[in-house]
Amino acid sequence: MAVQTQFATDASPSPWSAVARAVAMLTVAVSVLLTAFAWPSVRSSVHDVPIAVAGPAPAVRQISAALDERLPDAFEITEVADTTTAEQLIRDREVYGAIDVSSGAPQVILASAGSVAVAQTLNSIATALSQPQSRGASTAAPVRDLVPLPVDDPRGAGLAAAALPLVMGGLLAAFLLTRLVLGTTRRAIGALAFAVTGGLAVSAILQFWLGSLTGSYWANTGAVALSVAAISLSILGLESLLGYTGLGLGAATMMLIGNPLSGSATASEMLPGWSGMLGQLLPPGASGRLLRSTAFFDGHGATHSVIVLATWLLLGVLLCLASGLRRRGPSADLVIRAARATV
Incomplete structure (x- = not known):
């Protein structure tokens, strides 16, 4: 026991260069971890998200131009002729949602089960596509969740x-x-x-x-x-x-x-x-x-x-x-x- 105590007492501490190396390695490690996990979240934005726009060609072009003006490069738009085709694209996971103008007034179709974040973006578009009413007020375009999340976990x-x-x-x-x-x-x-x-x-x-x-x-x-x-x-x-x-x-x-x-x-x-x-x-x-x-x-x-x-x-x-x-x-x-x- 005395020998072990004497050995521990005589052991010289590490040089300060070793401490500096350890600190440098820890700094690099925490920087890499922070970059790996924080960079994708901080820099996330809506860009090239595939959606569909359904309806007559003139109305589709008008909606597409409005989207590009409001959110440049945010969406990759697929133009379709009717609501059924747009819904099938959503169910096949070809697009995240659709703006349907086939009946005249715009309607937003989304699939919150595919992405809650994209669904929130499409909800904001529904507000932007508000329709003026007779008394000067406006109402947001109706929103329909084609593929919703479960009732027990509506936020996913x-x-x-x-x-x-x-x-x-x-x-x-x-x-x-x-x-x-x-x-x-x-x-x-x-x-x-x-x-x-x-x-x-x-x-x-x-x-x-x-x-x-x-x-x-x-x-x-x-x-x-x-x-x-x-x-x-x-x-x-x-x-x-x-x-x-x-x-x-x-x-x-x-x-x-x-x-x-x-x-x-x-x-x-x-x-x-x-x-x-x-x-x-x-x-x-x-x-x-x-x-x-x-x-x-x-x-x-x-x-x-x-x-x-x-x-x-x-x-x-x-x-x-x-x-x-x-x-x-x-x-x-x-x-x-x-x-x-x-x-």
């Missing part, structure tokens, strides 16, 4: 809040499996099993308890399971091939890039510049859009998200296979090089 808070737990669940699965389970195959099977059980649990909580989801429970479960599997397996694959570097790379990609750029709280089109498009190519963004499609739009608009998530899942499986082949001998060099090139 549960679905927006679920984005981060889904990412964290995939990260936690990859981390725990690498620490507790030996064998790449067993880890991959464990990740797939957790994706299924996690999908069942998360969908049940969101749909039956919180009331944040509607639609088919099994379709919602499949969306959640595919999302968790894509995140966890891709990180497992990186870890199996690159070790701790791969684990850190996967976690940073999902948390610092994928989650802030997912657009789950607003819409991908509202994120600044190219960030919304990038976010939809990563699992967090694709999972949010897929779950909205299965819960509120009968699966319409889900194809792109399914392809993105399946690609990440397949990438993870290939990386795990490449890692297993590397351990078996030098004959797998070509496979390993191809997997690393993919990464």
Whole structure:
């Protein structure tokens, strides 16, 4: 005991240069975190949001010109002839809403289940399209919510809040499996099993308890399971091939890039510049859009998200296979090089 005490007493403190390096690294880390999470929110705005304008060509052109004058570059307008076509575009998730002038007076059709933020913007447009009355007052254009959010969660808070737990669940699965389970195959099977059980649990909580989801429970479960599997397996694959570097790379990609750029709280089109498009190519963004499609739009608009998530899942499986082949001998060099090139 005396020897240990003497050793602790004689140990010299770290040089001030080490303290300066630690402070610098912490400053850079907190700056990166703040930039990753705050920049998309602060710089979000309405730009190139797809909507439809329905009605006779002269009226459609008039409305389009008025929108462009009031909110330049805010909308990407699709001109259609009638209300039915506009509603079908909304249900197919081709547009977020529509302004219908086919009956003369303008009417705003929106889908709050697609994006609450865009729905609020369209509501403000309804106020701008006010009609003068006989006594000099004016009334806003009528608004119809074609695909509303559930009554138990009219603001979509549960679905927006679920984005981060889904990412964290995939990260936690990859981390725990690498620490507790030996064998790449067993880890991959464990990740797939957790994706299924996690999908069942998360969908049940969101749909039956919180009331944040509607639609088919099994379709919602499949969306959640595919999302968790894509995140966890891709990180497992990186870890199996690159070790701790791969684990850190996967976690940073999902948390610092994928989650802030997912657009789950607003819409991908509202994120600044190219960030919304990038976010939809990563699992967090694709999972949010897929779950909205299965819960509120009968699966319409889900194809792109399914392809993105399946690609990440397949990438993870290939990386795990490449890692297993590397351990078996030098004959797998070509496979390993191809997997690393993919990464």
